[in-house]
Every structure is written in structure tokens, then in C-alpha cells.
Amino acid sequence: MDNNEPLLIDTDVHIQVGNIMPYLPKVWQSQWKTHGIGLGYMYHSPIRVSRSDAVPERGGAPGSDPDFLISDHMDRYGIDYAILNGNALALSLHPDPDYANAIITAFNDCLVDTWLKVSPRFKGSMFVNASDPAAAAKEIRRIGEHPDIVQIIMASATRMLYGQRFYHPIYEAAEQLGLPVAIHPGTEGVGVSGAPTPSGYPTRYMEWHNILPTNYMAHINSLVCEGVFEKFPRLTFVAIEGGVAWLPHLMWRMDKNYKALRDSTPWLKRLPSEYIKAHIRLTTQPIEEPDDPNHFLQICRMIDAEKTLMFSSDYPHWDNDNPNMIFRGMDKGLKHRIMAGTAADLYGLARRPIYPGTVSGGMSE
Template identity: 55%
Template sequence: MNETLKIIDCDVHNSLRSDRDLLPYLTDTWKDRVKRGGLGLMYSGYYSPVGVGRKDATPPGGGAVGSDPDFLIEQLVDPYHMEAAVLTGNLFSVSVGHDPDFAAATASAYNDYQLDHWLNKDPRFKGSIFVALQDPQLAAKEIDRLGSHPGFVQVITSSASRMPLGQRFFHPIYEAAERNGLPVAIHPGAEGAGQANPPTAAGYPTWYIEWHTCLSTTFMAQLTSLICEGVFEKYPRLKFVFIEGGVSWLPHLMWRLDKNFTALRSQVPWLKKMPSAYIRDHCYFTTQPIEEPNNIAHLKQIFEMIDAEHILLYSSDYPHWDFDSPDHILKWLTPEHRRRIFYENAKQLYKL
């Protein structure tokens, strides 16, 4: 690999060793609940024949993949000479549970655990403030609690939700994020679980391969909602990061939304420019899982259509099975564009 290439990894999944790791950060009421039954997080239930984690990512001392900071540094951060690793955790299912108070308490406890055991471990670790979607006012309170800490660089939550994320119910989250100068990121994992909507517009598929492939359609719906509900007009300094949802679908959405806007703009009079312009001005997308076709010329065309060098962020998705090594993907990029996607875009977005 070219060691001169600077890298910021924008999707690194650190994890708990066990639910009991959060006990010191919970009040007695919630502590007793976790002692008796664990966090009780709700997952999609789709069986993956290859598992979720890389087979070689289990820490030497045992435990879940991504649960040992030292091993993560040894296996990911140091070998690839990463300047920063943005931690995205694995708590997305907290937003589809039925108890809003427990969800908010769990997210807050996880954030404190992350601060103690990860951000204070190595300055290259950059944290994401987890918030639960069930009560946006509690989420905003959590953002204000930690938003000024230099170790946290974004707010993160689930891409699975009971209603589209652009709707005004969620606006307190965006107001708090903008107030604290933090982007908001969404990440898949809870689609079809708990009180979330079905994972596809057609309902519940049978196999994990269907569920995993259709995650991009959730991102399409959420992005369309954010634009049409006027989130980026209401919060003009807000940036949004779409993690692990793919990118090849973006030209189609931009074209279709722009086309419809020309005829139907009377429904969204608050929009002052074409929908695709809001995407270019406010949205970022991570590379993993990059859809690299057999004919790279096709992907090059897509990158040109979406102005990829200004809106893409490199991500490895470590330690998951579909990990994208920085020395194996997008080798065809020009040095300038590779530098922007692997480093400069993230450095600017996260103010590193």
C-alpha cells in the first residue's frame, strides 16, 4: 500500500464486550433491568450464512469483534496508518425499542462508556454521539450534553424508523446538531426490527441477501424525506452522513427528484433550489459497501454524475464481513480524488 496516502476511516464498529459494560453508567432503575435481562436490543432476525464479523477479528483475549481497543489499533489503525478512525458502534437497534426512556438511557450510557474506554484510549479514535429516535427532545438533550467534547465528531442514529426522518417530529435532533456544529449520520442494521417499518417497501423478504441488498432503498426514502420536508432550508448549516447505504443509486434519485420537482414544486414551496443541489451541499456518503462492477468505466461515470470527489468519505466497515481495505478499493481514482475521498473530505467535515 502507498504509505503516503493519508486515511480517515469513517465507519469503524467498536462494540461492547457484553451488556454489563454499561452497568456503571446507568441509574439504579435501569441497572437492575440490564442485570436481569440485558439490553434487550431488537434485531432484524435475518440469518447471515457468513456471520457479521470477520473471522480474524476476534480479539486474542476473546469477546466480540471490535470490543478490544488495542487489538483494533493493531489490526486496523496502525497497519493502514490511519490519522483517525470514526467510531460508529453497533447500537442502532436502540432506536426501534418500545421504551423511549430506556432507549435514551442506554444511548447515554453507551456514549459515556465510549468516552472512557475508547476516546480516552487513543486520540485517533473519534466518537459518534448515539441518540435514540423515540423521543427527539431527549436526543437533543444528549447532543447538548456531549456536543462540545472534542472527542465526539458527529451524532449518529438508525436509518430504520417509524416515520421518514425529514418529518418535523425529528427536527429537535437536527436543531441540536446544528447548534453544536455536528453532522448527523444514519446507519443501517435495525430495518424490520422492533417498531421500525418493514425493511423493504414490498414488506418482509425471506433471506438476508434480500434484506442486505434492499438497505439502499431505505436510504433513498430517508434522503428524499429530508430534502422535501425542507430540513436543509430550516437548518442551513446542517450536514448529513449516509453510512453503509451504497452510492450507485444516487444519480437515479437526483434525476428523478429534480424531474418531479419541476412539475410539483408547489407542494414544497420552501425549497429554493433543485433537490440535487441540497444533496451536493449538505450530504456525504461513505464508500463501503462500494459497488464496483466488472466494468470500472461504469462506476467512473457514476462518480462523475454525483461529484464523488466532494461528497464521498472512505469507510472500511471494520470488523464486518464485507470490510473494504483502503489498499484494495478505488485504485483507479486519480491521486487528487483519492486524497479527497480517503482523507480531505472527512477532515473538513469533522473539523479534524
Template identity: 55%
Template sequence: MKTATQVIDCDIHHAFKDHRQYGAYLRRHWKGPIPGGGAGVYASPIGVHRKDAYSDAGESAAADPKLLTEFLMEPYDMAYGILTGSSYDISVHPNADFAAAVAAAYNDHLLEEWLPYNPRFKGSMTVAVQDPQLAVREIDRIAPHPDIVQLVLASAARLPYGHRYYHPIYEAAERHGLPVAIHPGSEGSGISGAPTAAGYVSNYMQWHTSLSQNFMAHLVSLVCEGVFERFPKLKFVLVEGGVAWLPHLMWRMDKNYKALRSTTPWLKKMPSRYIREHCYLTTQPIEEPDNAKHLQQIFDMIDAENILLFSSDFPHWDFDDPFMILKGISGEMKEKIMYRNAKELYSLS
């Protein structure tokens, strides 16, 4: 089968085969347990991976570039797959030096084991944000690789991402032409804050449903702190945080800016314009209202044709099949969401 348009998948979770392989990439002086990915105490009761994301021998397709090609890239005839991994959650570890070492191990594994296997694989490097100077050093080490196309950070954080604490990281990302992606997975864990604005919830369903709150807070912070004025070429990708919340956030920010602009004197445009010019969102998990026309209305409100990127979230349980998603949308809009927006953002040939 082939989709009606070419496909670039902007969220594929490749992985280490096991923690021993992870440990092999760590610097020798670091010993002890290697942190796992995922939601910390908020574990999915149905597991993280799809049941059909394993070979007959029980090997995970996410942990083997050959299997990932066979299970995902080939069946869906994907032009490119953006590998996002899961090690971005190292940024909530309390030990800054250990976190930097784990991020470097992830990046080395990505460069040595994954990107050489398939030219359609493109990589998302990560850093540990606990020490911005170490993070900048790692960006300068990894970003020049031609198949590294973005920097990915956890949406779980001690400070919202507009804070000037992070600006050295953004300066380095902009200097290397890398978009910055934010991805959920560790809210409420480590040194991050509570997973919701109201505090700690009781189970995975509440945690998973509330993930968009962090994205809203980060986006308000990025705009209001003037990140896009200070770094005019910087792009952000909000991965796996939903879509339908964006209209009301843009309306509320624009309304408040009209009365409170004295609190953000560095802004030269309406907040919604910064979002449209600098930010992208991925489709998975796409909201699916009972009335499909309502989703189309939301797409019209946010200029989805120009800011949405297709993502499958393979191999996770809520994987979105590119053959099935966005069935009510066709023509140029679908082609841009499934392929062209990502092609332009990541400068892919």
C-alpha cells in the first residue's frame, strides 16, 4: 500500500536494546543504574508498545534499525523518519554530570548504530539542561553531523522554557540551524514539577490526558519571555502534546497582550503571530471529535496547513497509522501536513 502523498514521520521512538547496551556507551567512570524512559510513576496499565511491534522472536522493532525499517519505513513507504528516542527525560535527573553523560551516550548510539543504517533515518540529538554550558558543548559536538536535524528536550522541567536560563542552549541550536522539539514522558518525575497545574494525579489516564498543560505553559513562556525576538531564526516543535488547545491559547494571549503589553515590552508582534511563525505541532495524538467538521474548524483556526507535522509515535500503544489519519482532509493541506512542512523545516532533499 501507499499513501496518497509522501510521508515524513516526525516522531519515531527508537531505543537501546537493553540497559547493557546503553551502559556500553557511557563514559567508564559512570557506574550504577541507567534511567529508563517513560512516565516515571505514571506507568501505562496496557504497556507502552504496541503488541505487534515485536518480531516473532520477541525482538522490539524500536531497538533494531533493520526491524524498524521492516515494520514501519517500508510498509508505509516513508520518505524519512525523524528518530526522537526517549532519553530526553534525562533532564529531570538530579545529577547534572551523570545526566550529561547519559545524553552523550544516547547521541553516540544514535550516530553509530542508527543513522548509518538507513539514509531515511534522521536524528534528534538531546542534551541535559541541568548545566547549560555542558549542553552547549554537546550541541557543538553533535549538531554538525549531517543527519542530525533537531534537538529534543523533555516537556517536564523545573522552569518553563522561555526562561533566560535556557538561552545559551537556544543560541547554540539557532547557530547550528536546529529546531528545538519538546516531547512529553517524564512529567512528575525526578526534579521536575508536578505533572499538572493542579498538582499530582492518581493514575496514568489523568496524567496522559493532562500532558497538554505543560505544552501550553511552555509556549506562553517562550512567547512572553521574548525568545523569538532574541532568536529570530529559532523554530520549536511541540511533539505529542495535542492540537485542539491552541486556538483558545492564542486568543487569550492576544487579548491579554492588548492590555498588558507593558509587561512584555520586547514583543513587537501579537503573540499568535510568533506562534504561527516559529512553532509547529505534531499530529499524534490527534483529537477526534464526534463531528469531523469540528476538527476541520480547529485546523482553520490554527493555520494547520502550515504548522502541523505528521507523526505516528511508533511503537507506542497510541500509534497513528498514516493510512488512516486525516481521512477527511485531502489535497494540498494533507500533502503539507504529511510531508512538505517537515521537508522544509528539516531541510530535507
């Protein structure tokens, strides 16, 4: 391994973007002041969403202070790059697309000015309004060429499955600019998205949280079966914070059914599992922890984890993962791919960033 390759890339760090009012057209400012995003979350976490010990020293919400995030999280664990994911996912589920589009544009501009300019270690996920694909594609082309924007992020909750043609303008723009498209949970059951499960609404937060991977299974199944990766062969789709252990089952089931039902998807030229391994990336948090650690290693082999799995902490949330505590005893080559190699390939982060404290282009020990 090259000594200047990144050693640790965190693919899911949550931030509060900041004050978007200076970036927002006047016509929307009153509504933003009084209602904000305007879509409530119905499930209450008894331990809150963010950790109380992640409150910045200067005050404010966890994830709101770039300097504190660097010292409290990145410097503490030797993280070379953090992929920043902001707090505007629910806007894709707003019933007013014009309002959602205006707020999303303001969020993206604020992200660039208040976070991405702070440190070369910060890389950003830009928001789009997935419910308005034409506007989303326009926004991708407007800001997606910024050198520190490395990903497009959308809510995993939707009105329709993400493989359907309605969303293809988003993928066309993403492919043209070489940006992966990611989804993130947390809005299932919010706004115009419908119930969090095919059978309705869970009762409590724990029940809702447990079942989130089923939505990811549905989207990946849709993306493959609708032929998205044949139409957009350079597109990568990132499933953030959706778990890992369910993927072998999904691949086995899809491959089995494809052998008998392939006439219904004549555009597919490979087994579904082959598309998944080539185009889908997963993040580790919340990592499944079976009683026997060998069982997780078996899952890693089943999904070609050296190519498909990327480390994420989910900082500063209550269930975030400590990079020093996971994957103990794992083969060093596989661990490096998960902790940095695959993300470096995907996001174009082949070298460690240069910033105060680095030595010869690499982080100081």
C-alpha cells in the first residue's frame, strides 16, 4: 500500500448545515422562518437521535461546528476524509416542490461556503429533490462539478421505487458528472412517502428502526430489475445506514427467480447479483454483530465486501460506530478496503489530504 493512500474514510458524518437565510430567495424566507422543513417525525427516540457528548464546546447542536467535528471526531480517530451528509433529506417528501427545490439549493450553497471551505478533509453530499427529477438534474449540473462535492444524496423514503423511469433524469445527470447516488434512512413515514412498511405503520421507534432495511431491499431490487445499470452502466448507488446482513438473501432470491422469470426483464444481461456487486455499495453502520464473529466474516465473503462495503461512523448519532472497535481480527487487506480503499476509489480520494499537521502530504503519526 502507498504510504500516502488514505487510511480511514468515514462515509457518513452528519452535520447541521447552518443558516441558509442568506442563500434563500426572499419569497421563501417567511415560510422557512415559521415552518422550516415543515414535516414532522412521528417516532420518538427515548435516547434522542444525537449523543449529548457531541455538543460543541461553543454551543449549538451536535454536528453544527466544523472545528469541533474535526477535533472531536476526525482527529480523535485519525480520519482522513469525512463525507458530510446534511439535515435536509425530508425535503424530497414535501408536497410543495417549488419550496423544496428552493430550500435544497440554499442548503447546497451553504454547505459549500460554511463546511467545504473549512478543511480539505471535508467532502460533501449534495441534496436533490427526488420528487422533482427535472429540477434535481438541473441542480446536479449546477453544483455537481464543485471539486468537493463527491456524491448526491436522497431520502430512502419515496413515493415510488427508485428503479422506475420517473427517476432516470437524476441518474443521467449523475452519470454524466461521475457522481454516485446515495440514499439515507430516517424519513420513512414522513410527508408524501407513505407507510414505512408494506403493511402499515410500526408503533414505536425501535420497531420502526429495526425494519428499515426492507426499504433498501425494495429499492435495490427495483434498480436492478428495471435495468437502471444497463441504461446507466457507470452509475454507482450507495445504500447508507441500511445494514449489511440482508444482502446475501436478496441476491440469492433475485438470482433464483431470474433463472425462471428472465423473460420479464429481457434487458438484463447478467445475474442480478452481478449487477449488485458491480454497482451497489453499502456502508457499515449500524454494523450487525452476531455472537459468533465468524458469521459476519462469512457474510463479507458472500457480498465481496472488499468491493462493496465502506466504513461509516454515523457520527454524532446515538448508535455511531467507533472505528477502533469494529472489525477486530479481520484480515488486514479486507479491513483496509472497508475502512478506506473502496471509498477512495468511489469518491476519487486516492491521496491523503494536505492540511496543517500533515507531513509530506500524509497525516502525521
